[in-house]
Amino acid sequence: MSEVLVLVDHVGGTVRKTTNEMLTLARRLGEPSAVFIGDLSEDAKAALSRFGAEKIYTIDPRPLGPYLVTPKAEVLATLVEQASPAAVLLSSSAEGKEIAARLAIKTDSGVITDAVDVAAGDGGPVATQSVFAGNFTVTSKVTKGTPIIAVKPNSAQPEQVDGAGAVQAVEVATSEAGKGAKLTGVEPKKASGRPELTEAAIVVSGGRGTGGNFEPVEQLADALGAAVGASRAAVDSGWYPHSFQVGQTGKVVSPQLYMANGISGAIQHRAGMQTSKTIVAVNKDEEAPIFELVDFGVVGDLHTVLPAVTEQVNQRKG
Amino acid sequence: MNIVVCVKYVPDATGDRKFESDNTVDREGVDGLLSELDEYAVEQSLQLKEKLGSDGGDSEVTVLTIGPAGAVDAIRKALQMGADKGVHVQDDAIAGSDAFATSLVLAEAVKKLPHDLVVCGMASTDGGMGVVPAMLSERLGLPGATLGSSIELDGQTLKIRRDGDTATVTVEATLPAVLSVTDQSGEARYPSFKGIMAAKKKPVETWSLADLGVDAGQVGLEASYTAVEETQARPPRTAGEIVKDEDGSGAKALVDFLVSKKFV
Ligand SMILES: Cc1cc2nc3c(=O)[nH]c(=O)nc-3n(C[C@H](O)[C@H](O)[C@H](O)COP(=O)(O)OP(=O)(O)OC[C@H]3O[C@@H](n4cnc5c(N)ncnc54)[C@H](O)[C@@H]3O)c2cc1C
Ligand SMILES: Nc1ncnc2c1ncn2[C@@H]1O[C@H](COP(=O)(O)O)[C@@H](O)[C@H]1O
Numbered sequence: 001m002s003e004v005l006v007l008v009d010h011v012g013g014t015v016r017k018t019t020n021e022m023l024t025l026a027r028r029l030g031e032p033s034a035v036f037i038g039d040l041s042e043d044a045k046a047a048l049s050r051f052g053a054e055k056i057y058t059i060d061p062r063p064l065g066p067y068l069v070t071p072k073a074e075v076l077a078t079l080v081e082q083a084s085p086a087a088v089l090l091s092s093s094a095e096g097k098e099i100a101a102r103l104a105i106k107t108d109s110g111v112i113t114d115a116v117d118v119a120a121g122d123g124g125p126v127a128t129q130s131v132f133a134g135n136f137t138v139t140s141k142v143t144k145g146t147p148i149i150a151v152k153p154n155s156a157q158p159e160q161v162d163g164a165g166a167v168q169a170v171e172v173a174t175s176e177a178g179k180g181a182k183l184t185g186v187e188p189k190k191a192s193g194r195p196e197l198t199e200a201a202i203v204v205s206g207g208r209g210t211g212g213n214f215e216p217v218e219q220l221a222d223a224l225g226a227a228v229g230a231s232r233a234a235v236d237s238g239w240y241p242h243s244f245q246v247g248q249t250g251k252v253v254s255p256q257l258y259m260a261n262g263i264s265g266a267i268q269h270r271a272g273m274q275t276s277k278t279i280v281a282v283n284k285d286e287e288a289p290i291f292e293l294v295d296f297g298v299v300g301d302l303h304t305v306l307p308a309v310t311e312q313v314n315q316r317k318g
Numbered sequence: 319m320n321i322v323v324c325v326k327y328v329p330d331a332t333g334d335r336k337f338e339s340d341n342t343v344d345r346e347g348v349d350g351l352l353s354e355l356d357e358y359a360v361e362q363s364l365q366l367k368e369k370l371g372s373d374g375g376d377s378e379v380t381v382l383t384i385g386p387a388g389a390v391d392a393i394r395k396a397l398q399m400g401a402d403k404g405v406h407v408q409d410d411a412i413a414g415s416d417a418f419a420t421s422l423v424l425a426e427a428v429k430k431l432p433h434d435l436v437v438c439g440m441a442s443t444d445g446g447m448g449v450v451p452a453m454l455s456e457r458l459g460l461p462g463a464t465l466g467s468s469i470e471l472d473g474q475t476l477k478i479r480r481d482g483d484t485a486t487v488t489v490e491a492t493l494p495a496v497l498s499v500t501d502q503s504g505e506a507r508y509p510s511f512k513g514i515m516a517a518k519k520k521p522v523e524t525w526s527l528a529d530l531g532v533d534a535g536q537v538g539l540e541a542s543y544t545a546v547e548e549t550q551a552r553p554p555r556t557a558g559e560i561v562k563d564e565d566g567s568g569a570k571a572l573v574d575f576l577v578s579k580k581f582v
Contacts (some may be wrong), residue, residue, distance in 0.1 A: 010483055038408060067454075068463070068489050094448075094465055101449035104418060104457040110543030111417070113447045126547065133448075137550045138341075144543040180461025180495070184477075185488035202581065224581065240480055242467075242502055249355070249440065249501045257581050278579060279555075280572065286560070293555050296575040300563025308569030313582050316573070 002054065002086035005079055007072070007099065009091040010050065011201075011229025013038055016045045017199050019312045020158035022089045022151050023051040025118045029125050030086040031165065035079060037061055037072060040167065048216050049165030056167045063173055065073035069095060070178040073102035078172050080107050080146050082137065087142075089118070098311055100150045116155050116254070118273070125149060133248070133267055134274030153198040155256050189243065197227045197244060199315040205246055205271070207228035207282065209262015209302055212239045216306035219262055223313040230254065231263045247272035261302045265290025319370055319377040323363040323425055324454070325356040325396055327389035328444040340414070340539065341546040352392035356439035357506035361395045362469050362499045364439045364507070369471070376404045380431055384412060384423050390522060397517035399510030404522035405431065411527055414539030417445070421453035423537060426530040428458060435476065436485040436499040440465055451498035461491035467502035 004026035009016045019034070026032035033055040034048045040058045048056055057079060062073040076088060076099065088103065090096040092114050104111040117128040125147050129138045142148070204226045206217035214228070221228045230240035243264055246253055248268040252268065258276035263269060265281070265288055273279070274293065281290045286299040298305055351466045352360075360381070367377040372513030381396040383389050384407040393404035407427050415423070426437055436458070441448035466478030466489075474493045479486060481502065509517070527534055535541060561571045576582045 014410055068487075070462070094480070097448055098462075098464055101417070101447075101452035102456045104449075104543070105421070105453050111447075111449065113449060113547050130552075132444075135552050137552060139547045141547060142543060143545045173336050178460055180455075181463050181489050181491045183487050184490050185489070188485045189483075224576075243483060248443070248446070256581070257576075274552075278581075279558075280575070282572070284570075286562070291560055292557075294560070295555075295558040296572065297558060297560040298563050298568035298572050299560060299566040304566075304573070305563055305569050307325045308566055309572050309576075312569060312573040313576070316577065316582055 002030040003033045003083045005076065005083065005088045006032055006034050006053070007046060007076060007084045007090035007096070008034050009034045009037060009093070009096070010044065011038070015043050015044050017158065018050070018091045018151070018153045020051040020077070021153070022091065023048070024156045024159045025086070025151060027052050027159075027161065028118065028120050029119050030228055033083065033085070035059070035076065037064070037075060041136070041309055045165055045167065049163045050160050052161040052163040053165050054163045056165055057170050058167055059170050059172060063171075064281060065174050065179065065180055066183045068176060068181040068183055069098045070102060070180065071172075071174040073106060073220055074093055074175060074178050075100045076103050077106040079170065085146060087147040087149060089151055092152045096150050096163045102150050104145075104148050107145055109148050110142035111148040112142060112279075113150040114252070115149050115151045118149055118151060118155070119158045130275050133271035152252065152254070156267070160212055192228070193224070194221060195227045197246075197251050200227035200253070202226035202259075203229045203246070203253050203255045203276075204259045204261070205231065205273075206226060206234055206240070206261050207231035207263030208233040208237070210234060210239065212237065213303070214240055216310070217301060220259070220310045220313070223310045223317070230267050240258050258303055260290050261306060263290055264288050265293060319434050321363045321366060321377070321379045321433050321435045321437060322380050322382050322428055322433045323359050323379060323437045324450070324480055325360065325439070326353045326442045327351070327383060327385040327392035327393050328353045328442055331417045332528050341549050347518070350391065352395040353439060353443045355441060355443055355501060356392075357399075357477065358457055358499050358501055359437045359439045360399050360401060361506040362497075362503055364400045365504075366435070366469070366471055369519070374480045376466035379406060382424065382427055382431070383407070384427070386413070386418060391394045394517060394560050395456075397520045397522075397526065398513045399507055400513060403520055406522060407526075407530070408524055409527045409534070411534035411538050414542065415537045416542040416544050417447050417449045417453060418485065418543045419537040419541055420455055421450050423527070423530065424450065424454055426532050427525065430530065434493045438496065438502045440498055443450065451496055455496040461495045463495055463499045466497060466499045469497065469499060469503060488491070567569050
């Protein structure tokens with residue numbers, strides 16, 4: 001069976017859930033080989049093996065240097081040449097998509113981004129995408145080269161299967177061309193202590209209707225164990241950081257439950273949340289377009305409704 | 319300084335976007351416009367030119383688009399905002415091209431233009447893959463500083479801030495380079511009356527694939543590296559229950575709903 005390369009998405013060595021999902025998808029297509037750029041800890045090795053990685057290619061990040069993205073694409077291009085994999089899966093984050101784009105040109109291959117599912121098909125993997133603000137579902141295939149597929153979080157239920165996890169160190173240096181864009185500063189973001197927005201099972205969002213006070217939103221999120229999201233209007237007003245923006249130019253989320261509070265439901269916001277399983281809204285305007293999408297809606301003031309909901313949820317949890 | 323800004327003509331997102339029978343995007347039946355996300359690219363190009371002032375010698379901003387006849391509207395809008403001239407690559411063979419082919423045509427067009435900096439939007443509002451800028455950087459062999467939320471030019475060094483998931487980073491690249499900018503980079507200006515009048519006299523050239531030396535077999539639906547198998551409209555969401563909050567009844571009803579769905 002051919003190998004399927006999975007570029008491991010990790011934060012400081014800790015493997016993210018998206019990687020487990022990609023390994024699960026990769027098993028449908030062939031034998032998963034994890035590609036780990038960084039220092040592989042025993043924990044990370046065990047985590048990758050637990051989700052079926054037969055091989056783990058490790059790449060020392062130091063020789064790659066302080067450059068943006070390109071060296072990672074070069075690493076994958078080298079591995080594609082060596083292993084002739086059935087496909088390459090990577091996560092559909094900003095960085096993942098850029099690596100995918102560069103790899104496509106380097107290996108003369110087709111690329112599909114924002115996949116929400118990947119299945120084996122006649123003549124190669126079939127990827128499912130959700131397009132036009134979630135109004136259409138599209139299935140497509142790569143027809144030339146090695147299929148490169150960037151996969152979104154929550155695309156599969158991770159399945160545990162023991163993999164051999166045979167570690168193989170790979171040496172790759174960065175080419176002169178890869179040194180074009182240099183990282184000159186890194187300011188890590190403070191962790192919120194809440195689930196990661198794109199991975200969370202529940203997302204509680206606030207919009208312009210919060211009037212700048214996100215406390216009721218955050219407190220409800222904490223009562224439900226949820227991530228916090230924001231509309232662009234809230235982000236542009238400086239009420240919440242951009243990395244929490246949901247929508248076309250922010251994060252696309254697809255949780256079990258999405259709660260929109262004080263958000264009108266503009267098409268660009270919908271593009272980021274329309275595929276959520278269950279949608280709930282609190283808005284004081286009964287004409288707000290968000291109500292067209294909801295499974296349950298409350299016409300009311302979020303400043304009174306949310307604290308009451310939080311209190312009752314906390315009571316029920318005892 | 320020569321700046322080339324790549325803009326796309328896209329179907330209006332507020333209109334009813336759909337697919338043709340061959341699974342390509344229907345661009346005829348829907349009103350098109352300059353992609354809103356490319357307005358930010360035009361804005362940053364103009365700001366860089368303005369900051370260079372006369373020091374930049376004769377800085378020039380060229381708007382480049384690949385698209386059907388109507389795409390000249392996108393160029394025209396950018397010229398009204400203040401860009402200097404336009405290049406419209408138009409060829410029937412291009413219809414249905416994917417990002418791979420689009421980036422090829424863009425790269426060949428850029429090579430024919432003097433360029434110190436190539437500026438793109440973060441993603442097109444229709445296809446939305448956000449991969450063309452990186453592909454272009456790769457094809458041109460130029461450094462790519464992508465997803466800039468603030469942009470600065472210091473002599474021959476381009477400096478951007480990039481807001482990532484786990485960190486905010488600063489990136490530097492030496493010109494010539496490819497830059498893409500996000501919608502966090504600053505509101506785009508509206509064309510002034512003067513700008514609208516001036517744009518009428520600004521030159522727009524139309525190039526074909528032959529002008530670029532690109533073979534028609536390398537582009538279009540046939541030459542795509544990906545193939546759409548099926549498109550399916552998402553079933554409309556069935557109308558949910560909506561309650562009016564009166565004396566705290568809304569919160570209680572909402573909690574009951576969350577409990578019934580096992581979220582609590
Ligand atoms: C190219 C482009 C990209 C974009 N990308 C995004 C994106 O990624 N994400 C995004 O969100 N937007 C995006 N937008 C912006 C989008 O069009 C909307 O402007 C934005 O989503 C509006 O945010 P909002 O719903 O919070 O604000 P508004 O539309 O102003 O709605 C506020 C809502 O709050 C309600 N409200 C007010 N007070 C209360 C109260 N006390 N209690 C309850 N309800 C209350 C009001 O009835 C109203 O419905 C984009 C726009 C463009 C052009
Ligand atoms: N047909 C096109 N003509 C000119 N520029 C384009 C075209 N398609 C994409 N681009 C540029 O590439 C960016 C990203 O596009 P995409 O990868 O399609 O999301 C856009 O914001 C434009 O700057």
